[in-house]
Amino acid sequence: MVEAGQIALTVVMGVFLLAVAAFLTRFEDWRSYAPIASGGGYVGEQTGQAHQEKPSGISRWLTTVDHKDIGILYGLYGLTAFAWGGIAVLLMRTELATPTEAIIGANFYNALLTTHGITMLFLFGTPIIAAFGNYFIPLLIGADDMAFPRINAIAFWLLPPAAILIWIGFPLAATDIGIAPAETSWTMYTPLSVEQANPGVDLMLLGLHLSGVSATMGAINFIATIFTERGDEVGWERLDIFSWTMLTQSGLILFSFPLLGSALVMLLLDRNFGTMFFAVEGGGPMLWQHLFWFFGHPEVYILVLPPMGLVSLILPRFAGRKLFGFKFVVYSTLAIGVLSFGVWAHHMFSTGMDPRIRASFMAVSLAIAVPSAVKTFNWITTMWNGRLRLTAPMLFCIGFVQNFIIGGVTGVFLASVPVDLVLHDTYYVVGHFHFIVMGAIAVAGFAGIYYWFPLFTGRMYQKTLAKVHFWTTMIGSNLTFFAMLFLGYGGMPRRYATYLPQFTDWHLVATVGAFIMAFGQLVFVWNLVTSWLEGPRVGSGDPWDLEDDGLKTKEWTWFERKRETAIATDGGEPNEQDVRTDGGEPSGEETGSRSGRRSEEE
Amino acid sequence: MDEQPGLSDEYRKASPWPVFVAFGLAIFEVGIVMALFPVAVGGLLLFVGSVVGILRESGYVADPWKGLVTASVICLAVGGAVALTTTNAVRLRGIAVLVGGLLVLLAGVFGSFWEPAAA
Numbered sequence: 140m141v142e143a144g145q146i147a148l149t150v151v152m153g154v155f156l157l158a159v160a161a162f163l164t165r166f167e168d169w170r171s172y173a174p175i176a177s178g179g180g181y182v183g184e185q186t187g188q189a190h191q192e193k194p195s196g197i198s199r200w201l202t203t204v205d206h207k208d209i210g211i212l213y214g215l216y217g218l219t220a221f222a223w224g225g226i227a228v229l230l231m232r233t234e235l236a237t238p239t240e241a242i243i244g245a246n247f248y249n250a251l252l253t254t255h256g257i258t259m260l261f262l263f264g265t266p267i268i269a270a271f272g273n274y275f276i277p278l279l280i281g282a283d284d285m286a287f288p289r290i291n292a293i294a295f296w297l298l299p300p301a302a303i304l305i306w307i308g309f310p311l312a313a314t315d316i317g318i319a320p321a322e323t324s325w326t327m328y329t330p331l332s333v334e335q336a337n338p339g340v341d342l343m344l345l346g347l348h349l350s351g352v353s354a355t356m357g358a359i360n361f362i363a364t365i366f367t368e369r370g371d372e373v374g375w376e377r378l379d380i381f382s383w384t385m386l387t388q389s390g391l392i393l394f395s396f397p398l399l400g401s402a403l404v405m406l407l408l409d410r411n412f413g414t415m416f417f418a419v420e421g422g423g424p425m426l427w428q429h430l431f432w433f434f435g436h437p438e439v440y441i442l443v444l445p446p447m448g449l450v451s452l453i454l455p456r457f458a459g460r461k462l463f464g465f466k467f468v469v470y471s472t473l474a475i476g477v478l479s480f481g482v483w484a485h486h487m488f489s490t491g492m493d494p495r496i497r498a499s500f501m502a503v504s505l506a507i508a509v510p511s512a513v514k515t516f517n518w519i520t521t522m523w524n525g526r527l528r529l530t531a532p533m534l535f536c537i538g539f540v541q542n543f544i545i546g547g548v549t550g551v552f553l554a555s556v557p558v559d560l561v562l563h564d565t566y567y568v569v570g571h572f573h574f575i576v577m578g579a580i581a582v583a584g585f586a587g588i589y590y591w592f593p594l595f596t597g598r599m600y601q602k603t604l605a606k607v608h609f610w611t612t613m614i615g616s617n618l619t620f621f622a623m624l625f626l627g628y629g630g631m632p633r634r635y636a637t638y639l640p641q642f643t644d645w646h647l648v649a650t651v652g653a654f655i656m657a658f659g660q661l662v663f664v665w666n667l668v669t670s671w672l673e674g675p676r677v678g679s680g681d682p683w684d685l686e687d688d689g690l691k692t693k694e695w696t697w698f699e700r701k702r703e704t705a706i707a708t709d710g711g712e713p714n715e716q717d718v719r720t721d722g723g724e725p726s727g728e729e730t731g732s733r734s735g736r737r738s739e740e741e
Numbered sequence: 742m743d744e745q746p747g748l749s750d751e752y753r754k755a756s757p758w759p760v761f762v763a764f765g766l767a768i769f770e771v772g773i774v775m776a777l778f779p780v781a782v783g784g785l786l787l788f789v790g791s792v793v794g795i796l797r798e799s800g801y802v803a804d805p806w807k808g809l810v811t812a813s814v815i816c817l818a819v820g821g822a823v824a825l826t827t828t829n830a831v832r833l834r835g836i837a838v839l840v841g842g843l844l845v846l847l848a849g850v851f852g853s854f855w856e857p858a859a860a
Contacts, residue, residue: 145778145779148777148778148779148780149779151779152779152780152782152783153783155783156783156786156787159761159787162757163757163761163794166755166757193754193755194755199755201757201760202755202756202757202759202760203754203755204754204755204756204759205754205755288754288756289756289758289759289795289798289799290759292756292759292760293759293762293763295759295763296759296760296762296763296764297763297766297767300763300764300767300768301767304767304771338775341774341775342771342775345767345770345771345774348770349766349767349770352766353763407774411774412831
């Protein structure tokens, strides 16, 4: 039986490798490595036909190293993961509608809890940020592409196998080969994660490891791109706020994700190869907590800094003013980046650590409130007396600020040791970080998607549906996460499939809120798909009229040029000034954009 | 027309290798950790082959077959070290890397002789 299995695996691998070789021969002449005529031609052919450089159909997406294509792939991937993470949590909230274990069972609940956390943080949060970064950083800084386009593609293609490995426990549980989904929670605390014999845990750890490798490669790429690929006119003093946050975030990834990778390998070794890194005789379970949270807390800022950058970029464009205190928003970003490595033990206040060490971690954790508040006040001040245009991206930016304030202030209380000792491991913590990750980070992501929707599709989304999406998301998230805060005050512990009857009412409220949010996301997907396919085409390269306030940024200039070039190649009219469609002044686009940038950043 | 917006004329915008570098690494990792011998060997072949391919494509390696031979030396050294110093299940993993290295070596040697001088 075992031998038959090995033979079958060998045959499958052989066939797979042959298929890969067959695929490769379509793209590469193995003798000279010159692209074949019908496949991917060289871009240097100078024909003026943009599509000549890429193969067509599905092969284009499998082989692309273009930063915009990879950005789209990251985006699709992130939204797919968001859907699975959302379905998982809806099943959990359904179970939590009743106090008893009535619907899905505690073990399945634990598996969903684990996959929800890991999916949302590693397979949705990090990739959706990389989607914006890949598509827009080169456009914003005037670069041709990312510094390392092939490494960029490798970083993306590590993610689908990572997702398969993390999720595969669910389908495999239906077979009888003894693999079930991991039930370790996203923190994978030892000794629980060492002692669960289920190979599904190993698969999940491998998937996480791959996603960490991917994030690290992406971060190196962003750092190299922002340092070396900026256009001649983009000095450090003119670098936009989103690029600043991506640069800081990439630095955080560079210092924290390799540590997660190492800790995961140690855990895999403990599980499979008899090492004792996290056994009591070795480093003990506390070693895992220190390693994990030394990664885990910077991870929070890895997830929140670029969305803050998005809001800092988008919000002023609909307030009709430049960002208030641009320099201080940049400084606060850098300050958060540095401080984020000095707070990890605030996740461990109740582990019995030395009170003097605990107090110092409390001080640093509270200090993070300062740069966070600097940003919040700058966003509010930007809007103050501004000419607000409540478009969907603006609404989501304001929603971000609101939820970030609630999530941030509840975090200040948790940073305080005496309060934390009471609220630790309750739903208060769950409510706090969901205000940040869903209420703020995901909402900023929506703002970015709506803001740039005309740019990457050439069409406009349906405004009413976008507002339905906004209000359902805001009402649903506040309903759910406020209910969680109240449950926490009442002492409801986190991570349980069952609870005492006195918690039923708030749990019901949270479940209702979750389903309202889910409805909003269905509207979002519907809007995205139908608008992409048949939405009205935008009439100019500046659909938000940013030029009027002198707030146009480089990516819109690129979009405008793309539209003009497309017209020029279609109509055969080489003089682009004659085909200007928006009534803009000849040669005004560059200077207009420059003055816009200057007014924003000085 | 001044340029193709956002497109560079310095290099190609398509490469078949990144997807297989990534999948090769993933398959190899699964094979090694889950002790699936054919998966580990196949993953190693895919990973090493694709890395050599991408290095050749981007001009870091002049001759792909020599690249394969070089990579095989690394595989044989690592696999040999693991196989010689361990026992049982861990040794099996070392042997998988060793076998993969041998296959890479064969491919490199065969390719060097079979292929006419590179154009």
